Amino acid sequence: MRFTTEERLNELIAYCRSIGVFVANPHVNCLEDGGRFRADNIQLRPSKSTIHAAPESGQDDQLSQTGGDAMKTWIPDARNFAYLTWKQVDALPRESTLLVLPTAAIEQHGHHLPLATDTLINNSARQCARAASCGVAHLRIATVCYGKSNEHIGFPGTLSVSAQTFLAVVRDIGSSVVASGFRKLVLYNTHGGNTSLVDVMARDLRAEFGLRTFSLFGSPDATFDGVSKQERTYGFHAGEIETAYLLHAAPELVRPDEYTANYIALSMSRNC
Numbered sequence: 001m002r003f004t005t006e007e008r009l010n011e012l013i014a015y016c017r018s019i020g021v022f023v024a025n026p027h028v029n030c031l032e033d034g035g036r037f038r039a040d041n042i043q044l045r046p047s048k049s050t051i052h053a054a055p056e057s058g059q060d061d062q063l064s065q066t067g068g069d070a071m072k073t074w075i076p077d078a079r080n081f082a083y084l085t086w087k088q089v090d091a092l093p094r095e096s097t098l099l100v101l102p103t104a105a106i107e108q109h110g111h112h113l114p115l116a117t118d119t120l121i122n123n124s125a126r127q128c129a130r131a132a133s134c135g136v137a138h139l140r141i142a143t144v145c146y147g148k149s150n151e152h153i154g155f156p157g158t159l160s161v162s163a164q165t166f167l168a169v170v171r172d173i174g175s176s177v178v179a180s181g182f183r184k185l186v187l188y189n190t191h192g193g194n195t196s197l198v199d200v201m202a203r204d205l206r207a208e209f210g211l212r213t214f215s216l217f218g219s220p221d222a223t224f225d226g227v228s229k230q231e232r233t234y235g236f237h238a239g240e241i242e243t244a245y246l247l248h249a250a251p252e253l254v255r256p257d258e259y260t261a262n263y264i265a266l267s268m269s270r271n272c
């Protein structure tokens with residue numbers, strides 16, 4: 001359902017709540033300690049004045065961090081599954097080796113962050129660190145960087161796949177992992193729009209193939225000190241935390257001169 005104005009959407013949500021109907025919105029999330037927060041497209045609406053020129057030829061070489069990847073990554077070559085030969089894979093202790101399948105998105109991230117924000121965060125995350133410290137052999141499969149981002153369709157640059165496509169891709173990779181003799185797969189997701197699908201697939205892969213699956217989202221152990229109360233309550237997309245990740249990992253891709261802060265959710269919260 002599409003709404004032409006925020007007011008109309010708020011009216012309808014308020015009405016539904018008044019008659020006891022639960023309203024689901026892709027931008028409304030439950031907080032662990034209770035309560036809900038939301039952000040709205042108006043917060044992220046593209047501004048016509050912020051169109052930038054495409055990089056000149058040759059500049060895209062700067063995006064490669066290691067190994068000439070199409071997408072900047074901080075995964076050491078030695079942990080990059082796709083860099084192995086099949087003979088090297090065949091020699092791995094496949095019963096115990098942990099494979100990590102990252103899932104992310106290419107979608108709008110406000111005025112100041114690149115489309116690949118969720119993918120870059122995933123590529124920079126140290127989710128393998130614990131496995132390494134426990135002595136578990138682990139390798140990282142190439143990231144599924146296209147996710148279910150239809151909540152951002154309409155913003156130029158968002159490249160979304162359907163739920164069916166996403167599930168099929170993850171399922172087929174899981175099937176291939178089993179066919180290669182592996183028994184353990186971590187699904188590591190950094191895009192909220194994929195979360196439900198990853199949870200479904202973690203169970204399905206376990207049921208269909210007997211694969212031991214582990215579903216991780218974001219940075220479960222991270223504490224985000226210094227995040228503003230407003231951001232902590234209402235922000236979750238292209239906000240302080242994602243910006244901080246990118247400023248740390250790829251500052252050259254952040255545009256500080258384009259920062260915006262529009263907590264439209266404040267007006268909504270007064271109605272709740």
Ligand SMILES: [Zn+2]
Nearest residue numbers: 117118238242
């Ligand atoms: Zn994001």
